[in-house]
Amino acid sequence: MSTTAVAQRLKEIWETPDSIWGKFATVDHKEIGIRYLITAFVLMCIGGVEALCLRVQLARPDMLIMPPEMYDQLFSMHGITMIFFYAYPILAGFSNYLIPLMIGSRDMAYPRLNAFTYWSFLFSAILMYIAPLMGQGPHAGWFSYAPYTLYRYSPGHGMDFYAMALIFFMISLTAGGINFITTILKMRAPGMSINKMPLMCYSTLTISFAGLFAAPALIACCVFLELDRRWGTHFFSVAGGGNPVLWQQLFWFFGHPWVYIIFLPATAMVSMIIPVFSRRPIVGYSYVAVSTMLTGVVGFSVWLHHMFTVGMSDMTMSFFSAGSMMISLFTIVQIVCWVVTMWKGRLVTTTAMHYAMATIAVLIVGGLNGVVTGIIPVDWQAHNTYFVVGHIHYVLIGGNMFPVFAGLYYWYPKMTGRMLSEKLGKVSFWVMFLGFNVGFFPMQIVGLLGMPRRIYTYPSGMGWAAMNYIETVGAFVLAGGILLSVINFIVSRKSGRIAGRNPWNADTLEWALDSPPEPYSMVHFPTVATRHPLWDQHDEEDDPDNMRVLDGGRLTYITSWLDAEVVSVAKMPEETLAPMLLALMMFLFFLALAFQLVIWACGGFGATLLVAFYWLWPRKKGEEAL
Amino acid sequence: MNHSVPINRSSKLVALDLPLDDTRGIWAMWMVVATEATLFICFFGAYFYLENNKDRWAYNHPPAEHWGWGMLAAILLSALTIWLGDRAVMRRSYGHARALLALTLLLGVGYLIMQGFDFAGHWATLTPYSNSYGSIFYVIESFDALHAIVGVLILAYVLALPHYAPARRAPYRPYRVAAIYWYFVATIWIAIFCLLYIIPNLRVYGF
Numbered sequence: 009m010s011t012t013a014v015a016q017r018l019k020e021i022w023e024t025p026d027s028i029w030g031k032f033a034t035v036d037h038k039e040i041g042i043r044y045l046i047t048a049f050v051l052m053c054i055g056g057v058e059a060l061c062l063r064v065q066l067a068r069p070d071m072l073i074m075p076p077e078m079y080d081q082l083f084s085m086h087g088i089t090m091i092f093f094y095a096y097p098i099l100a101g102f103s104n105y106l107i108p109l110m111i112g113s114r115d116m117a118y119p120r121l122n123a124f125t126y127w128s129f130l131f132s133a134i135l136m137y138i139a140p141l142m143g144q145g146p147h148a149g150w151f152s153y154a155p156y157t158l159y160r161y162s163p164g165h166g167m168d169f170y171a172m173a174l175i176f177f178m179i180s181l182t183a184g185g186i187n188f189i190t191t192i193l194k195m196r197a198p199g200m201s202i203n204k205m206p207l208m209c210y211s212t213l214t215i216s217f218a219g220l221f222a223a224p225a226l227i228a229c230c231v232f233l234e235l236d237r238r239w240g241t242h243f244f245s246v247a248g249g250g251n252p253v254l255w256q257q258l259f260w261f262f263g264h265p266w267v268y269i270i271f272l273p274a275t276a277m278v279s280m281i282i283p284v285f286s287r288r289p290i291v292g293y294s295y296v297a298v299s300t301m302l303t304g305v306v307g308f309s310v311w312l313h314h315m316f317t318v319g320m321s322d323m324t325m326s327f328f329s330a331g332s333m334m335i336s337l338f339t340i341v342q343i344v345c346w347v348v349t350m351w352k353g354r355l356v357t358t359t360a361m362h363y364a365m366a367t368i369a370v371l372i373v374g375g376l377n378g379v380v381t382g383i384i385p386v387d388w389q390a391h392n393t394y395f396v397v398g399h400i401h402y403v404l405i406g407g408n409m410f411p412v413f414a415g416l417y418y419w420y421p422k423m424t425g426r427m428l429s430e431k432l433g434k435v436s437f438w439v440m441f442l443g444f445n446v447g448f449f450p451m452q453i454v455g456l457l458g459m460p461r462r463i464y465t466y467p468s469g470m471g472w473a474a475m476n477y478i479e480t481v482g483a484f485v486l487a488g489g490i491l492l493s494v495i496n497f498i499v500s501r502k503s504g505r506i507a508g509r510n511p512w513n514a515d516t517l518e519w520a521l522d523s524p525p526e527p528y529s530m531v532h533f534p535t536v537a538t539r540h541p542l543w544d545q546h547d548e549e550d551d552p553d554n555m556r557v558l559d560g561g562r563l564t565y566i567t568s569w570l571d572a573e574v575v576s577v578a579k580m581p582e583e584t585l586a587p588m589l590l591a592l593m594m595f596l597f598f599l600a601l602a603f604q605l606v607i608w609a610c611g612g613f614g615a616t617l618l619v620a621f622y623w624l625w626p627r628k629k630g631e632e633a634l
Numbered sequence: 635m636n637h638s639v640p641i642n643r644s645s646k647l648v649a650l651d652l653p654l655d656d657t658r659g660i661w662a663m664w665m666v667v668a669t670e671a672t673l674f675i676c677f678f679g680a681y682f683y684l685e686n687n688k689d690r691w692a693y694n695h696p697p698a699e700h701w702g703w704g705m706l707a708a709i710l711l712s713a714l715t716i717w718l719g720d721r722a723v724m725r726r727s728y729g730h731a732r733a734l735l736a737l738t739l740l741l742g743v744g745y746l747i748m749q750g751f752d753f754a755g756h757w758a759t760l761t762p763y764s765n766s767y768g769s770i771f772y773v774i775e776s777f778d779a780l781h782a783i784v785g786v787l788i789l790a791y792v793l794a795l796p797h798y799a800p801a802r803r804a805p806y807r808p809y810r811v812a813a814i815y816w817y818f819v820a821t822i823w824i825a826i827f828c829l830l831y832i833i834p835n836l837r838v839y840g841f
């Protein structure tokens with residue numbers, strides 16, 4: 009068979025039918041990845057608009073554009089949206105789209121579970137937004153400390169929705185983690201042994217494991233919260249023998265690994281982009297890989313540094329302070345590797361590279377004042393001030409938003425087949441970079457001057473007014489910069505230059521495919537001999553006798569986890585509505601629980617199980633499910 | 635150039651030359667077990683954390699153990715039967731496998747019934763509303779019961795499947811996957827029984 013005939017056959021096998029049913033039933037990781045990216049980006053814009061409202065309210069002293077309760081709900085929804093529903097899902101979108109292509113597989117290990125992961129993420133975000141639309145949003149910040157969240161102090165449904173939506177979202181996260189782990193460990197192209205896989209795989213693997221062990225802590229404390237609020241138990245209320253600090257322990261046992269979950273894949277994207285635009289392999293591949301994994305592991309032993317002001321023994325504090333210092337070393341290792349790579353290479357200053365370099369700069373500022381707040385006496389001073397708001401935005405925008413934009417500019421041509429405008433991109437970059445620093449640097453100063461965080465206004469005469477005004481202007485400039493990029497994304501979709509397969513002359517396998525890739529990704533499974541397949545003298549796709557095609561159905565290779573030797577062939581599922589239905593039933597279940605409708609909740613639970621069994625029931629003869 | 639891929643067949647039949655993968659479902663179940671176990675570890679952590687600085691905890695009135703022993707016996711026996719059933723599948727004696735699975739299911743239902751009596755027994759002296767000890771005690775118990783119920787449903791589902799196949803034949807292996815989940819349910823009960831029942835009772839006798 010000629011290659012075109014084979015390609016035609018593969019296309020028939022893998023293509024999702026172009027119908028409404030197909031849209032809801034698709035299990036194609038490329039489609040799901042792009043949906044993740046778009047959904048998370050939209051949520052980021054919503055969270056951004058909320059933040060702009062906050063900044064308007066704070067622009068001048070003694071303003072009363074919104075009542076305090078509304079301010080509380082807005083900053084809480086802003087934090088929750090950004091931390092949970094933007095920062096992780098956008099990275100999951102990149103990983104979902106890219107990892108199978110990078111490792112030379114035709115899909116993720118569990119394509120239907122992948123679809124479920126997306127739908128449950130979407131529905132949990134919708135669930136979270138039902139509460140503020142009822143005018144009863146959560147109002148206790150993104151980490152919702154007890155006992156303020158108990159029913160007595162927080163009546164209304166806000167905190168119920170917070171608890172239910174986060175449990176739902178954690179289920180989505182766990183399913184996604186399981187999928188990434190199996191995909192990365194079992195589905196790499198023949199020859200891509202574990203020390204040859206792209207760095208993005210290391211970070212995704214690390215955060216997937218971290219998610220498996222961190223998510224249960226959040227689920228546990230949300231269960232306790234809901235029971236305390238509505239069902240009369242005593243986990244957090246001191247009167248019944250409970251302990252409000254239990255919330256903090258569990259929440260931060262989850263929360264600190266979470267910070268790395270939303271940070272490590274972003275740094276990995278920088279590790280993918282910098283070498284390409286420095287025109288050389290990354291310096292210290294193994295160091296970057298190992299420090300990524302160590303960050304994930306040590307990330308589980310620093311949670312108490314969020315609680316230095318709670319009161320604990322000196323020994324405990326010193327231990328956790330030391331842990332926090334140590335973990336910054338791993339980030340420094342990565343930064344040093346990036347800088348040396350650029351130093352030794354020949355820079356190509358594309359827009360993506362601009363964002364990547366800005367990541368380094370901003371991360372160093374954010375990291376440095378993080379080290380400062382890791383020092384206990386300083387933390388006692390800075391805790392709960394705007395200094396912390398400045399710090400989190402330097403790390404989160406430096407460690408997540410700039411890398412995400414770098415990734416968007418870098419992989420957009422692969423996803424759409426069109427180049428973005430570099431000129432508009434650079435303008436957008438400089439506006440964002442400027443706006444960001446103008447908007448957030450002064451926060452650290454007003455923080456040290458004593459301005460607390462989470463206040464809806466402040467009196468004049470405190471000496472904070474000018475700086476707050478500048479911050480608001482900066483925030484709007486930043487938003488303007490983002491808007492320019494959005495225009496760029498929309499316009500270039502139709503009118504951008506045709507990208508071709510490898511516009512950046514990059515080294516990883518996804519760039520060997522068409523842009524955008526065909527539904528079957530590649531005709532011939534590649535074989536990999538080095539870390540930089542497309543830069544070395546090795547023809548991955550060379551397969552004149554069509555031996556590595558697998559066109560007998562939806563098939564892909566399973567390889568051994570260490571050396572990536574072919575061990576078997578995996579049969580991949582067809583399109584199905586079951587994942588969406590399952591997520592929908594769970595949505596109903598959690599919605600009913602948020603309103604304490606027990607009968608409905610039982611119905612939702614039963615329906616969830618029924619759909620699960622329908623999903624798993626063998627369709628064809630000789631095929632068992634699960 | 636490196637073409638060391640061990641495939642030597644023409645295109646369409648390549649798939650038949652290699653075995654079909656039957657390990658992904660098992661991997662997924664192990665990871666589900668890992669994350670679920672972490673959930674219980676968090677619960678136990680909360681139990682001991684809440685116990686801190688309390689003068690009155692379980693030790694004055696430790697939970698009665700008698701139903702617990704029965705549950706332990708049932709769950710251990712059921713873990714054994716499903717393990718034997720899994721081996722029967724590997725030998726392709728599907729009739730045996732099905733019988734052992736039915737037995738496991740019965741033992742699982744027995745476990746749940748005893749748990750109901752156990753629950754009712756505790757309820758006479760302790761409720762989730764009594765104090766923080768009651769709250770965490772019943773949360774742990776209920777989550778255990780929930781896992782056992784789901785486990786029983788999974789077993790019933792596998793029993794209803796039209797046919798089984800040993801590893802290295804069919805793409806998926808529901809029997810093994812259900813067994814792994816059931817071992818987990820058993821392990822959790824062992825942990826709960828030791829931590830929440832036996833230790834407090836031992837302390838009453840001054841250990």
Ligand code: HEM
Pocket residue numbers: 056059060062063083084086087088090091095148149150151397400401404405408409447460461462463483486487
């Ligand atoms: C569009 C640019 C952004 C602006 C103008 C902005 C502004 C703000 C403001 C004004 C606050 C409230 C401070 C207070 O009153 O205590 C805040 C809090 C916060 N922001 Fe942002 N932010 C932006 C982007 C982000 C991003 C990208 C993230 C995360 C990925 C993020 C995460 C947070 C968190 C976690 C909080 C704390 C919420 C709480 O106190 O519970 N922000 N931000």
